[in-house]
Amino acid sequence: MRFTPAALALSALAAVTSSMTYSAPRENLDPRAAALVAQGRAAQAAGNVNEAIDAFEAALVVQPGSVAILLNMAGATRLQGMQGKALHYYREALESDPRNLAAIAGEGAALAEKGAVEKARRNLARLKGMCGIDCEATRQLAAVIDKGPGPRVVRADAVKPEPVVSEN
DSSP, X not given: OTTHHHHHHHHHHHHHHHHHHHSOOOOOOOHHHXXXXXXXXXXXXXXXXXXXXXXXXXXXXXXXXXXXXXHHHHHHHHHTTOHHHHHXXXXXXXXHOTTOHHHHHHHHHHHHHHTOXXXXXXXXHHHHHHHOTTOHHHHHHHHHHHHOOOOOOOOGGGOOOOOOOXXX
């Protein structure tokens, strides 16, 4: 009984400090990087994906390792149909911030579009555990998984023409 107030105070302190470690502060972008990200988003909205990627790459040079810039870069490369490259950027963002819902959902969507539906479902289960079923990231990833993988790209070595022998 005499240790109850001390135990309550210690548990309250532990709860506050542990919740502070899970809620990382939003990163502040360098003003030059923020301007380049805005330029990239505008280009992407206008349908100029290559121009958007150029702007995001320039922003990464100004502020390397920025999770926000990496997520924009991953989204642009995904729009371009380069899911493998998008996966690289999503995973790089997850190394910096493993609990980033947008990165987990984006990685899962890129995996589903690439055809790795089972791995995408693992990301979906992870999202459901972190933010629930009604979370926007969870709903978006579930919709991409339900849509199924994108069209398969045919490589040049997969299509071999039949040789034709003709006389001169």
